[in-house]
Amino acid sequence: MPGPSAAAADGAVAEFVAVMRRLRAECPWKREQTHRSLVRYLLEETYETVDAIDEAEVSGDFGHVAEELGDLLLQVVFHAVIAEERGDFDLDDVARGITAKMRRRNPHVFGDDLDEGLTAEQVDARWQRIKEAERPDGAGGQELPSALPALLYADKVLARRERAGLPTDVAADSPDLGERLLALVAEARAAGTDPEQALRDAVRRRQ
Structure with a gap:
């Protein structure tokens, strides 16, 4: 079954961002939240997503995973909307940043040295080398x-x-x-x- 088109995905995400902007403007609780106050919810939703994946691997029902990923997406968009209000960044900046990173760290797909014969282990090793080279000191010291x-x-x-x-x-x-x-x-x-x-x-x- 083919997945949704990029346009359809963009439309759904854009609608969700609009919903969160309105909630920030009109909902007292949402309006009071900060990056720091949301940390506990980000952690909770992450662990709930992990639980849903574990359960789905046994039951074969991944519907709950979609629901938990939605809750996790809420946290990402919530933080992005708060940052947008502050003039720091917005969801497009987040998406552009991770897209650029995926292109840099997957040269076997997007780069000049395309290699379809790499194993998963070789791909991971190359990812780690590229990641470490991107550090300011070039030594992967994060x-x-x-x-x-x-x-x-x-x-x-x-x-x-x-x-x-x-x-x-x-x-x-x-x-x-x-x-x-x-x-x-x-x-x-x-x-x-x-x-x-x-x-x-x-x-x-x-x-």
């Missing part, structure tokens, strides 16, 4: 978000060490529980498994 879940944080730290050629050996038999947990993350990486998702799946099976 701090990882402190709010990341611990398993995901550990996974990203180990990935950075691997790319930098630094050792990632962890003692699985260490008396320190944290070291043993980190060893499990390293084991998951070696097996090509997302440790965060693996733990979520295991816990869900016991609910």
Whole structure:
């Protein structure tokens, strides 16, 4: 089944932006919100979307995923409309920025060095190299978000060490529980498994 045309998508998104602008003007609660006050809702909606995806993978019903993505889109548009009022940026700026980034970081599709033979792992490695080269110091030194879940944080730290050629050996038999947990993350990486998702799946099976 073909997807909607770009024009149809633009029309629906433009209508939603118009709705949010009106709500900001006429709804007292919406008018009082700031970027900071909306952070908790952004986090909540993100986790609810993750839950909906996990459930849909089991049930095969992705209708709830569409609903949760709508709630997540609300947060994106809400922030963009607030920024628009301040004269900082608008939703078009957000879209243009991410479009440019996708073109830069996917030269195998949009660039001069088209290569249809790349594996997913090679594409990811190239993405990371391009991302690191875009940093002001050219060394990929951006701090990882402190709010990341611990398993995901550990996974990203180990990935950075691997790319930098630094050792990632962890003692699985260490008396320190944290070291043993980190060893499990390293084991998951070696097996090509997302440790965060693996733990979520295991816990869900016991609910």
